[in-house]
Amino acid sequence: MNHTTAKQNAVTELMRISPVADELAARFAKAGFQLYLVGGSVRDALLGRLSPDLDFTTDARPDRIQAIVSGWAEAVWDTGIEFGTVGVSRRGSTLEITTFRADVYDRVGRKPAVSFGDTIEGDLVRRDFTVNAMAVELSTKTFIDPHGGLEALARKVLDTPATPEESFADDPLRMLRAARFVAQLGFEPAPRVVTAMTEMSGELERITAERVQAELSKLLTGVAPRRGIELMVDTGLAEHVLPEVPGMRLAIDEHHQHKDVYQHSLTVLDQAIELESSHEPTSEPDLVLRLAALLHDIGKPDTRRFEPGGGVSFHHHEVVGAKMVRKRLRALRYPKDVVNDVSQLVYLHLRFHGYGKGEWTDSAVRRYVTDADELLPRLHKLVRADCTTRNRRKAAALQKSYDELEARIARIAEDEDLKAVRPDLDGNEIMKLLGLPPGPLVGQAWRFLKELRLDRGPLDHDEAVTELRRWAAEQGIEPPE
Incomplete structure (x- = not known):
């Protein structure tokens, strides 16, 4: 059995033991639609780390997706429906089902003009990297890899389905995501990807700080963040982030x-x-x-x-x-x-x-x-x-x-x-001993006693009272008799 066949069989086996995905695929097939496991879920399956959070894509439009999962899903949410995504939960799994996309970007901002596609191939070519542009058609367990993502995954090479210039112009955040994948998965970016990142690093200014922060945090919590940081610095991305x-x-x-x-x-x-x-x-x-x-x-x-x-x-x-x-x-x-x-x-x-x-x-x-x-x-x-x-x-x-x-x-x-260094007298005792109402003087007295506690360690009650009265006299505060 060759390397490719072994990898394809690994995906098939992983999907065979995922009854939630099989059940969902059956519902879509019955309604006359295709359903694909796609993107990072396929990549992670091939890496032997399939999670209960799965991504799917389909030729069904969002309203049809909602109708198909109705009565089967334990919960449904439509916060991403304007982008064609319906969220579903079922027996501990979180599923996102998105209609094929064929977006057009204005290349000024980051948000595309959402456009639904008709083919899985058209959907995959718009994805960020070839290792994320693989899919499994679930009713037949057919493996779909038009951009060589399987080979790239085996070689741990990060490349884009379209040219890097097109991909990064569509969404500059993908450049930072490349650095994140280097840190998280130990991939090496293809030379043309590094070139495009270097030439286009300034495009990152189009991205909101919140999105940049999210990618940076994922990079830093990867297994090898140093490699991701070095790539950011070498390409000039870091000049726009850190x-x-x-x-x-x-x-x-x-x-x-x-x-x-x-x-x-x-x-x-x-x-x-x-x-x-x-x-x-x-x-x-x-x-x-x-x-x-x-x-x-x-x-x-x-x-x-x-x-x-x-x-x-x-x-x-x-x-x-x-x-x-x-x-x-x-x-x-x-x-x-x-x-x-x-x-x-x-x-x-x-x-x-x-x-x-x-x-x-x-x-x-x-x-x-x-x-x-x-x-x-x-x-x-x-x-x-x-x-x-x-x-x-x-x-x-x-x-x-x-x-x-x-x-x-x-x-x-x-x-x-x-772990709980406190003055030996609390605020109520300070007010009672010095005849003070709540206010700044009580806070000053409290801080004095805390500093004393730090310097000398715990004081017994009488010693603490004596020190407080001495401090009060120095401040011109006359405590009650």
Whole structure:
């Protein structure tokens, strides 16, 4: 049996054990229509990873699709019906059924003038890549591959059914999707695809920030995001998505040697991903950690200073970088919590380097934990990933120091509830003791007591009251008798 036949049989077998698809195909056939499994669902089936979310295409128009699934589907939604798509759920599977498309793009915006087609071949040629332009006709299990997608999948080559220039002019987001597939599936773009991406990267400006962000997030949570980022930078796409990343490629001269910040950041990204599974493992790819790892040094170009004697400094690059991260992620329409978390990690990523050989007081350790708050596990990984020195002795010393810091955090946490550092008196007690109504003074008193708690650890009640009264006297507040 040759390679192609084996792959076709794999699709047939996968579909044979998918009763939902077979049932649906029977309903369409009875109504006189064809139904095809298509696109990413076929690609994933060939890769042995068919999911319960399946994509279908058909010659039936949307109103006929709704009539055919009526009474069979457990739920039907028509939010995409203007584009010919009807959504269906059945026994845990989510199905999207779309009428053949033969769209025409104005090549100004991204949305096409929706036009329904009459043939599967006409539908497949308008798809983004050949590996997504394969279909299986479900009633006969016929495999349809007019653009060599099966061979491209075997070779892990990313190419377009039409010319890349036509495909990307129709929808520039496909260029970013190419980088995403490189990161997610380990594909290599065909030379003509890379050429078109390079020449047409500016077309990405036509795409909304929300759509760009969605593709970038999928890229970063792929198995090899470094490769996708490198493709974006090499083709110029990154200039329109994350210009700060190519901006880290600082010129290095023989008299002012320092690390290549761009390559260093990619290595930190790789190492952070490794730590996701080895250090306080997470079940899913951590988008916040990966963004922080990639962007943690973006403040360096703006803070670079050449020092006497040939040295280079980047004073306060973490402060500048945190502001830059916040601005960029807001522009990409990331949710507020993602913006805040990534910028805070960037702001804190250098804090550990003041630890030295354990010179921090317990107060400094408490502040480290309190400032990181819920981000502490991610901060641990980011700091460890940020060690990219080739000097094994230096790398081992840094990791040992961080091991010791984590051990200290654990010891202090056993004695004190570091996850919930609060003043030893709450707001109600403060108001009662000082005779204050709710307002700014109560907040000032609360912050004073919190700082005291960070510096000295837990205080007993009487000691806390004494310190509060002393602070009040300094502020000119006269507590009641």
